[in-house]
Structure formats: structure tokens, C-alpha cells
Amino acid sequence: MREIPASFGNISKKILQTFTRCTAGTVIVTFDEYFSPSIKDNEHTLRGTNRSQRYQIKGPDQVRPADFLSELRNINFKESLVSFLIEDWKNQEMVTFFKNKTVYVNYKNCYKFLEVNGAVVRTEDENKACPAHEEADTKVIFHACQVEPDSNVLIRCSDTDILVIALGNMQHLKENVRLWLKVGVGNAERFINVSKLYESLGPDLCQALPGFHAFTGCDFNPAFFKKGKKRPLTILQNSTDFIEAFSKLKNYPDIETQIFDILERFVCCIYGLKKFTDVNEARLSIFAKSFKCNDIEETFKIKTKNFDGSILPPCKSELRQQILRCAYISSIWSNAYRQNPTVLSPSNCGWQEIRDKLEFRWFEGDQLPTSVSEVLIKDHSNINDSDANIQIDNEEYDEETTHNQVSTSEDSDEEDISCLMESFRSGEDVLSSIFD
Known part of the structure; x- marks a missing residue:
């Protein structure tokens, strides 16, 4: 979001509006979970992400922190924000966003939102819950593999990991499910036909x-x-x-x-x-x-x-x-x-x-x-x-040499996919560019 509203209630509305303004009949939103201990502990340290002071969102009228983006590095704040969104979206004033749509929110459980007789109904779907998944990346692919046959799936992301995970699980999609990735913004926006890329690479x-x-x-x-x-x-x-x-x-x-x-x-x-x-x-x-x-x-x-x-x-x-x-x-x-x-x-x-x-x-x-x-x-x-x-x-x-201990770099050299899609000509070219 370029302009972040002042209150948490308006932030909630803007996020939900962003997710539901597409033409798709089903929208799936996934969030990371933060296990402790986690294999991402080292990455959290490098990014400055930590569990600092506890944060409580008491209601939609509460004013957000002045430095909202910096506060997102606080895991406690992010968990509180996601929990608030899940609770706030069941309010009846949100009903207009759910007309003719089914929205799934996967966090610690999988919540299903839909409009029934002019009211918002929220239920829990245990079959689509995946609490053992820590990252939203794998949750996205888990849901893609649950989509009914003969469907089109569009994933909005800017992460190399999701493309790799998707390609590694293509054989588990149901029959005739076509998978696409939408990456980049503005003039750099691109669509990757993952199904075609899978056929090209083998x-x-x-x-x-x-x-x-x-x-x-x-x-x-x-x-x-x-x-x-x-x-x-x-x-x-x-x-x-x-x-x-x-x-x-x-x-x-x-x-x-x-x-x-x-x-x-x-x-x-x-x-x-x-x-x-x-x-x-x-x-x-x-x-x-x-x-x-x-x-x-x-x-x-x-x-x-x-x-x-x-x-x-x-x-x-x-x-x-x-x-x-x-x-x-x-x-x-x-x-x-x-x-x-x-x-x-x-x-x-x-x-x-x-x-x-x-x-x-x-x-x-x-x-x-x-x-x-x-x-x-x-x-x-x-x-x-x-x-x-x-x-x-x-x-x-x-033959006698000193033993020199080597530490491998902790930089994964990953780049935003949106900057790399310019070389999208063939399946091999796309993958080589993403891994460059």
C-alpha cells in the first residue's frame, strides 16, 4: 500500500478491498507463521526481524504506529495485525467485499468467508488448514493443489521460492488446472505461465x-x-x-x-x-x-x-x-x-x-x-x-597444507522476479534469468 490509513479499521478495509477487487470467484490469502525455534531464525536476525515488545490491537479505531513499516519487523506486531484482520473481516460492514466471492484466509487455521443472505459468514475449514506449514509460500501451493479440476489459478507474488515450489509440485495439481504467476507492478508487471514452463523444462x-x-x-x-x-x-x-x-x-x-x-x-x-x-x-x-x-x-x-x-x-x-x-x-x-x-x-x-x-x-x-x-x-x-x-x-x-575453514556466504543472491522477466523468451531462458 502506497498510502497507509491512519487507523487499523481503515487498514483492514483497504487490505480486504485489495484482495477482493479481482474477478476471481475464490480468493485465498495466506500468512506466514512464526515457529520458535525456526530454521528462519538466522534470516530473521539478518533482516532485523525479532520479537520485541508485545503489541495489542484493541479495535478498529485504534491509531496505527507512526512508522508502520518499521513496526512490521516486530513479529508480535505482525501476529497481532493478522489476528485483528481475521476478526475484523467478519463484521457486517465488510459484506460488500464478499459478494459473489469465497475468501479463504490461512493463518493458524483456515478461515472461510462468504456472504449469505446479506451477512458475512465465517467458518473454519480443517481440510484446507495446514498448521505444519511455516511459510506462506508453501501454503499457497498447498491450496493450489486443492483447487478443483479445469480451473485457472493465478498467484500474486514476487518471490523466487514460490515459482520453484510450484514447479516442484506441478504433478500434484488436479486435472487440467492451469497455473500462472503474476509478478511485478506497473510497467514491470508480467504473467508467467507456470504450466507451460513446466512442460518446457520437463x-x-x-x-x-x-x-x-x-x-x-x-x-x-x-x-x-x-x-x-x-x-x-x-x-x-x-x-x-x-x-x-x-x-x-x-x-x-x-x-x-x-x-x-x-x-x-x-x-x-x-x-x-x-x-x-x-x-x-x-x-x-x-x-x-x-x-x-x-x-x-x-x-x-x-x-x-x-x-x-x-x-x-x-x-x-x-x-x-x-x-x-x-x-x-x-x-x-x-x-x-x-x-x-x-x-x-x-x-x-x-x-x-x-x-x-x-x-x-x-x-x-x-x-x-x-x-x-x-x-x-x-x-x-x-x-x-x-x-x-x-x-x-x-x-x-x-601434500601437507594448512586446513583453512571456509564460511559460505549467507546471501542467497535472489533478485525480484519482476526485474528479471525481460528475458522471458523460452522456458530455459526464464529459469536461467530467475536464478541469475
Whole structure:
């Protein structure tokens, strides 16, 4: 809303008017819930979203806070506002907005509003409730999968996640349901035919996208520093092994151990090291390009003042935690059509609870060697050149290197879809642009 009314009652009317002024016979409004602890705790911290002072809306005449948008960062305020809307919309003065429409509001429960004999009637629909869903993104897709056959569904959003979740659940839509996304505003407004995009990309790739999107960085999971999504997407599209591995992540823990090895090889590829299948060896290769000895007897000298650890891929221990988090997120996104999308626990999938918040478990085990003896070759007399060095990319590097811990960037590099639809020419072009 460009102009926010002064009172909560008028805010309520304006929001409802915005939702119901379309020509659709059924309107579904979904809101986020705020679980505690939550896998979004880290993202809430980065955005400045928190549970500060409690807020109570006593009635429609109450004046809103002066800085309304800033107050929306207070989770308590947002929860109070949504609860007020649900109560206020059942008042009889709202009846004009419900004529010839059925409105569903999905929050902690699913509320159904409609006009009957000139009065507003509000009921609860347990079949359309999905209290196990934390995000509005998955709730939207859950409702889309409940729509009757031979229907047109239009989703208004500006979030990459919804497109990915929609593509990953297209096979669960009822017969002849056509799905569209409306993105952008004004001259930048665009419509994405998700059904046509699904046909263009194919079901196999679409089912791999939730896992891929979570793996390469999203609101819940850190990204690989400066690797983005466009090039990794190209690598994914060119490999049936990678597509199959990402598709199966949603079935964790009932997945083959080889999937971890395949995704490890995928990481080596996005770092430009296609000959490698082990991330630890890939790290050594990159490190050795700056710190290598031409002779085993040569004194170790640092040839550069600093070494940027962010250029290294994560070590095997870190990568395993990234894959576990990806499996958890993929389980939720790929099963958005279900009322209970996952039975997995975040504590077993790459997070740990600290002070009532879920934080990333970056790795397991010791970060550094427990003693110097673990990284020393005690006796060189019986070691020849082939034993003391490893062969990587036709170059020999010293096997003894320091272990440099890498933290992946927490920026998901996501951009507003509305700015990216200019390149909408084919299914592949659209997806590549969205992940750029």
C-alpha cells in the first residue's frame, strides 16, 4: 500500500478491498507463521526481524504506529495485525467485499468467508488448514493443489521460492488446472505461465529444482560464495546424475549414500574443478596454486600477504551439513501439497538449537588438528617423491597444507522476479534469468 490509513479499521478495509477487487470467484490469502525455534531464525536476525515488545490491537479505531513499516519487523506486531484482520473481516460492514466471492484466509487455521443472505459468514475449514506449514509460500501451493479440476489459478507474488515450489509440485495439481504467476507492478508487471514452463523444462528437472535452489542458497541455507545460480543451473541441466540426485533429496533419510558423493562432485564442478570428485582434494588444488614448493627441501615461504579462504569450496564435513539442510528444506518444498510436509527434525539436519534459536551446524568434529604431530611427516628418509606429493591436474603439490575453514556466504543472491522477466523468451531462458 502506497498510502497507509491512519487507523487499523481503515487498514483492514483497504487490505480486504485489495484482495477482493479481482474477478476471481475464490480468493485465498495466506500468512506466514512464526515457529520458535525456526530454521528462519538466522534470516530473521539478518533482516532485523525479532520479537520485541508485545503489541495489542484493541479495535478498529485504534491509531496505527507512526512508522508502520518499521513496526512490521516486530513479529508480535505482525501476529497481532493478522489476528485483528481475521476478526475484523467478519463484521457486517465488510459484506460488500464478499459478494459473489469465497475468501479463504490461512493463518493458524483456515478461515472461510462468504456472504449469505446479506451477512458475512465465517467458518473454519480443517481440510484446507495446514498448521505444519511455516511459510506462506508453501501454503499457497498447498491450496493450489486443492483447487478443483479445469480451473485457472493465478498467484500474486514476487518471490523466487514460490515459482520453484510450484514447479516442484506441478504433478500434484488436479486435472487440467492451469497455473500462472503474476509478478511485478506497473510497467514491470508480467504473467508467467507456470504450466507451460513446466512442460518446457520437463518433470525431471522441475522435481530437482527445490533441492537445487535450497542447495545453492535460499532464506534457510547459505550460498556458495560468489557462485550464484545461473552457472550451477547450466551444470545441473546437462547432467542426469545431478538431476536425479537433487530429485531424491526430498526422500532423506531413505536415500542412497551415493547421492552425497554425486553432490560433492557437483560442488567441484561449480568451482571449475570437473576432474575432481572430492572437495578436500579440490580445496588442496586451489590452495596449492598459491602455496606450493618446487622442491621438497625448499623452505616453506608465503608468497602472498593474504589468502582469501572464501575462494575454496567447503570441506567435506561442512558440505555434509549443507546437504542435510538442503534435504530438510527440499522435503518441505517438494511436499508442499501435503498438510504435513515433513517428519524430519532440523536438529538432525544441519541445525542446532542455541538459546532457543536454531543456528547452523557448520561441521562436525574438530575444526583444527588436536596436535602438531597429526600434520607432520616425521621421517622423510623412506619417502620418495611420488609418496610425498599428490598428482592433481598434471601438477605436483605438497601434500601437507594448512586446513583453512571456509564460511559460505549467507546471501542467497535472489533478485525480484519482476526485474528479471525481460528475458522471458523460452522456458530455459526464464529459469536461467530467475536464478541469475
